[in-house]
Amino acid sequence: MIQLASDNYAAMHPEVLEALAAVGSGPAPAYGADPTTASLAQAVRRTFGEGAQAYPVLTGTGANVVALTAMLPRWGAVIATEHAHLHTDENGAPERVSGIKVLPVPAPGARLTPAAIERYAADLGDVHRAQPLAVSLTQATELGTVYTPAQVRAVTEAAHAAGMAVHMDGARLANAAAALGLSLRELTTDCGVDVLSFGGTKNGAALAEAVIVLDPRAVTGVEMVRKASMQLASKQRYTAAQLLALLDGGAGADPLWRRNASHANAMARRLRQGCSAVAGVNPTQPTEANVVFATVPRTLAAALREEAVFYDWGLGETRDRVEVRWMCSWDTRAEDVDAFARRVGALA
Template sequence: MATAARRHHDPEIRGFASDNYAGAHPEVLAALALANGGHQVAYGGDAYTGHLQELIREHFGPRAEAFPVFNGTGANVVSLQALTDRWGAVICAESAHINVDEGGAPERVASLKLLTVPTPDGKLTPELIDRQAFGWEDEHRAMPQAVSITQSTELGTLYTPDEIRAICEHAHERGMKVHLDGSRIANAAAALDLPVRAFTTDAGVDILSFGGTKNGMVFGEAVVVLAPERVRHMKHLRKLSMQLASKMRFVSVQLEALLADGLWLRSARHSNAMAQRLARAVGAVEGVEIIYPVQANGVFARLPHDVSERLQKRYRFYFWDEPAGEVRWMCSFDTTEEDVDGFVAALQEELAR
């Protein structure tokens, strides 16, 4: 069907700024077209959202329930509200997305306090959690009621199932609940080569944010409740937080496209492989230092500031810690070997100048 819309970008331009920069996977676009036409019940009463629940239970276990939302910040805010009271607090890594990149939404919208802990690799441990896990009866201090971890982390590192299990057991013993920010959960599952429930449901996670936009969806994520006895009022909180989609079938069918036939893992394995290719190549370049283990689809490196600034004019990417000269390069489901090789060649040219 013809359209009056026009293309306003050059589809040949590539970058390594974020997996959010990539477009939609063709199979996801096909799924959206499939779900179009005719009338379906609004606000999640449609056939696509109903079928999504079956898929979610296949991956996460028989008690799991998905609540599709618009975006990752919404998924995190709704999840954390479902675990805390108005006087509650959430313990997280200092580098956590909920602390650094969500505009204060967990604190301003969810009305909770974030209790942050510095970590060397983006990962919490029971010992690090205990730096903030105290004062439950102190009315002068926000009450620690939940722990939030990210898989894979904001630094591209991974938790093992045993590490997550230790965190969950530690938190539960202290009366706290556990949220997992899974904006890149597919990359973690692909890298660990394990069923996703092995490091979520089976490890004791109570609720998670399931990411799709960074893995080929046009828009949308899902809150997945794993322990319903620990989670409260999800339906009402999703609506209150402006995350209830009226035409929810168009979110749910994208999640179905990812989950039904392994597309989410195929895409994640590819982006992970491109990050490994990039890490191997830049690791051999004098003047470039890789600063964190490359375990998912991100490469964090340190190089001269002026080189980064010149390189950014040729390929988009972000500084991670600009004063320290640290940058982040992200690979996507549509990153090609040619993209990686061209970027490395450009990097070498700028270093030689």
């Protein structure tokens, strides 16, 4: 059965497993005082810039909560799109854990624009309003679109001009960078992003994310927040080893993060090409990263689930149609994609 539900379903990459095995024997200092975490810190500086500071955490939600909590005062709020994972799929974690109000804005293509900042900027200083002191954008977005460097920079410049800090949810930053042929730094540090939630789990790791502070002036007490939020692992070397393998490790000219993301993106393009020509399959979003969105007859979706795992995403054009999400991963196989596309054609 082909898995198209989420890149979270994918296995750990063999090179990540090898990295874990390499640090798996013998004792090492706990809570990040180990050589592997120190090596990760060096890799992060090489990747994102000399001022970058890495704080490994265990989950993507944890990364977002730790980052935003360290960025905002108790009365602070964060502007995000109506599609943002921290708004729709984290069970209110920013609000529940840290009292951070999320201010959602409509966003075609799930991309924030400077207009979203202008919408709330007038609330600054108003004692009756949650203070919009941060902006969060997602790269790649929840709809599989990507921000170009110019689009990221437009948001960061508008936010900074209004006195707001900028957070990036980079759960799929690797996919965006691979799609654009850019480095991770070119989409973050060089564009004025202040704090990054860097994703590893969706790209070949397991239980490995990181808060990466690109501008130390944007945060306060990250170390304390990480511990208080239950995101500081005692055996942190295992989390750090996974991230280090993605950033620095492996055979080949490209780092593992790029190879994994490039493959996932390529499989999504292959899937779209194979299915979009089928009558009744109507793509609804550009396939810029590693996901295909399309509306299909509900009967077709039900039949496909006998041999594939995927999510319904929204309503279709009519009651007998549904929007589905087909997501590819680093371990999605071309032969499985082709077989699925043929099955879509046969059933349609």
